[in-house]
Amino acid sequence: xxxxxxxxxxxxxxxxxxxxxxxxxxxxxxxxxxxxxxxxxxxxxxxxxxxxxxxxxxxxxxxxxxxxxxxxxxxxxxxxxxxxxxxxxxxxxxxxxxxxxxxxxxxxxxxxxxxxxxxxxxxxxxxxxxxxxxxxxxxxxxxxxxxxxxxxxxxxxxxxxxxxxxxxxxxxxxxxxxxxxxxxxxxxxxxxxxxxxxxxxxxxxxxxxxxxxxxxxxxxxxxxxxxxxxxxxxxxxxxxxxxxxxxxxxxxxxxxxxxxxxxxxxxxxxxxxx
Amino acid sequence: xxxxxxxxxxxxxxxxxxxxxxxxxxxxxxxxxxxxxxxxxxxxxxxxxxxxxxxxxxxxxxxxxxxxxxxxxxxxxxxxxxxxxxxxxxxxxxxxxxxxxxxxxxxxxxxxxxxxxxxxxxxxxxxxxxxxxxxxxxxxxxxxxxxxxxxxxxxxxxxxxxxxxxxxxxxxxxxxxxxxxxxxxxxxxxxxxxxxxxxxxxxxxxxxxxxxxxxxxxxxxxxxxxxxxxxxxxxxxxxxxxxxxxxxxxxxxxxxxxxxxxxxxxxxxxxxxxxxxxxxxxxxxxxxxxxxxxxxxxxxxxxxxxxxxxxxxx
Ligand SMILES: Cc1cc2nc3c(=O)[nH]c(=O)nc-3n(C[C@H](O)[C@H](O)[C@H](O)COP(=O)(O)OP(=O)(O)OC[C@H]3O[C@@H](n4cnc5c(N)ncnc54)[C@H](O)[C@@H]3O)c2cc1C
Numbered sequence: 001x002x003x004x005x006x007x008x009x010x011x012x013x014x015x016x017x018x019x020x021x022x023x024x025x026x027x028x029x030x031x032x033x034x035x036x037x038x039x040x041x042x043x044x045x046x047x048x049x050x051x052x053x054x055x056x057x058x059x060x061x062x063x064x065x066x067x068x069x070x071x072x073x074x075x076x077x078x079x080x081x082x083x084x085x086x087x088x089x090x091x092x093x094x095x096x097x098x099x100x101x102x103x104x105x106x107x108x109x110x111x112x113x114x115x116x117x118x119x120x121x122x123x124x125x126x127x128x129x130x131x132x133x134x135x136x137x138x139x140x141x142x143x144x145x146x147x148x149x150x151x152x153x154x155x156x157x158x159x160x161x162x163x164x165x166x167x168x169x170x171x172x173x174x175x176x177x178x179x180x181x182x183x184x185x186x187x188x189x190x191x192x193x194x195x196x197x198x199x200x201x202x203x204x205x206x207x208x209x210x211x212x213x214x215x216x217x218x219x220x221x222x223x224x225x226x227x228x229x230x231x232x233x234x235x236x237x238x239x240x241x242x243x244x245x246x247x248x249x250x251x252x253x254x255x256x257x258x259x260x261x262x263x264x265x266x267x268x269x270x271x272x273x274x
Numbered sequence: 275x276x277x278x279x280x281x282x283x284x285x286x287x288x289x290x291x292x293x294x295x296x297x298x299x300x301x302x303x304x305x306x307x308x309x310x311x312x313x314x315x316x317x318x319x320x321x322x323x324x325x326x327x328x329x330x331x332x333x334x335x336x337x338x339x340x341x342x343x344x345x346x347x348x349x350x351x352x353x354x355x356x357x358x359x360x361x362x363x364x365x366x367x368x369x370x371x372x373x374x375x376x377x378x379x380x381x382x383x384x385x386x387x388x389x390x391x392x393x394x395x396x397x398x399x400x401x402x403x404x405x406x407x408x409x410x411x412x413x414x415x416x417x418x419x420x421x422x423x424x425x426x427x428x429x430x431x432x433x434x435x436x437x438x439x440x441x442x443x444x445x446x447x448x449x450x451x452x453x454x455x456x457x458x459x460x461x462x463x464x465x466x467x468x469x470x471x472x473x474x475x476x477x478x479x480x481x482x483x484x485x486x487x488x489x490x491x492x493x494x495x496x497x498x499x500x501x502x503x504x505x506x507x508x509x510x511x512x513x514x515x516x517x518x519x520x521x522x523x524x525x526x527x528x529x530x531x532x533x534x535x536x537x538x539x540x541x542x543x544x545x546x547x548x549x550x551x552x553x554x555x556x557x558x559x560x561x562x563x564x565x566x567x568x569x570x571x572x573x574x575x576x577x578x579x580x581x582x583x584x585x586x587x588x
């Protein structure tokens with residue numbers, strides 16, 4: 001590694017999720033119960049933690065590195081940024097504009113790409129992995145395409161090193177049948193999985209310090225996006241209708257009296273599953 | 275009739291089941307064509323012809339495989355333009371969704387993922403919010419790009435046909451991360467979780483030994499899945515995890531053993547057609563969504579079921 005590593009600027013994309021996303025009575029352990037009150041998507045906490053660990057691994061706050069928490073959306077969205085500042089991000093950015101309502105993945109990606117360009121000197125964009133559904137899983141890949149940056153999605157480990165005058169990243173990715181090592185120079189965009197780390201909690205000091213941190217509020221005009229490119233107007237897909245699916249009802253529940261395995265096979269035979 | 279371009283990565287010697295499903299669907303929507311990253315063997319060429327594929331587009335430059343996603347997306351977008359495709363269909367793996375996402379930007383086209391049905395006007399049916407809503411959605415701009423879940427269509431038996439014409443497509447290598455190391459995991463010999471019609475999944479209650487689950491899965495021809503508690507404990511590979519941060523599966527049958535049924539677990543399996551749950555605790559939340567529940571010990575129930583299936587088969 002070089003003697004003098006330049007300061008890193010990391011943008012972490014965070015979003016606000018309603019408290020109700022996680023059903024409380026189902027969460028057995030304290031950790032998830034606590035998180036059900038979280039106002040920052042828990043999957044984004046892994047991205048923020050990854051950013052903070054990278055800063056710590058390269059000289060800490062004193063080295064001039066900056067972690068910027070970025071969010072977009074209505075007034076509530078800023079809570080995700082506030083929470084990030086309490087956990088340890090250095091500054092926040094909140095893109096808010098009435099025209100953003102109804103954005104699909106491409107609109108969201110265009111707006112976020114514009115924010116990253118507006119920030120100017122971002123070395124690394126970090127995001128959480130998406131939840132299982134919702135087209136939001138498309139956003140990191142679309143951002144990479146729009147910004148013409150290398151993408152590394154689903155990283156389960158992430159390291160940076162500075163040599164030859166540039167930052168380089170090494171990440172690991174796991175899929176069904178292969179584990180991959182991936183390398184890239186920065187700038188790049190990386191999404192991380194829930195395997196990468198154990199996110200920290202804000203402590204009292206962090207909560208106090210957050211009060212002095214800056215949140216810049218930006219409009220679409222500030223980042224140079226025409227309102228017609230985002231929101232309902234700029235969407236490339238449309239949901240025609242949504243039907244709630246009938247809730248699954250409980251079927252037959254039996255207690256094992258020594259023959260439950262055979263009764264299970266009877267059930268499978270009835271359902272023509274053998 | 276408009277061309278419907280099916281994205282196929284590397285078929286190997288024969289087409290994968292999901293590829294055949296996509297080709298079957300494409301043939302019902304228009305004229306099937308294929309964008310193929312890997313090698314085109316004689317057998318695959320014959321199979322494609324039998325599915326009515328007249329044209330195959332392939333990258334003229336090698337090495338796209340080493341570029342994470344970006345290269346394949348650039349190729350797919352170029353192939354869609356070369357074919358003047360009316361729509362593009364892909365599988366529903368994480369990588370396929372990302373390729374779709376990036377190709378969507380390149381083609382200024384809308385992308386819809388997780389489709390379970392696609393009609394002639396390319397309107398898509400899908401489940402959202404962990405299966406609690408069924409949504410109809412359509413692409414309003416560009417060439418519809420749709421990723422389709424496995425088992426959404428019954429693959430037709432291929433018939434006759436002639437080998438398709440091959441068209442090379444030039445692709446400029448985009449900025450991308452490079453895959454510099456790859457270690458293959460030992461194949462399990464079981465169907466993949468994405469494709470399996472039967473999934474047998476275990477959780478913390480398995481207490482370290484997935485043997486009884488593997489035996490039942492093998493007797494049923496199914497795949498083995500797990501809760502995060504089981505993968506975190508290192509009892510089974512992380513890729514077996516089902517749920518919010520793992521795989522989403524919708525098999526014909528999901529057998530849940532020693533899993534409590536946390537909301538993050540349910541998010542990945544509650545669209546299964548039939549759910550069977552085995553749990554020691556009569557109050558386990560998984561019973562609320564089970565079609566058939568057994569309050570009992572999995573270490574006795576599963577082996578008995580496996581033995582019974584084997585007995586009935588002989
Ligand atoms: C951000 C985040 C993402 C997550 N993503 C996922 C995810 O993708 N998938 C996932 O599964 N979880 C996920 N979780 C974790 C989830 O909240 C639960 O902690 C987890 O699903 C519990 O796994 P389990 O049911 O195996 O273990 P437990 O909840 O401990 O349940 C074990 C069950 O086994 C039963 N049992 C014990 N012994 C036996 C026996 N011999 N026979 C029969 N039954 C027995 C017990 O009665 C109990 O019900 C996530 C959590 C977070 C915070």
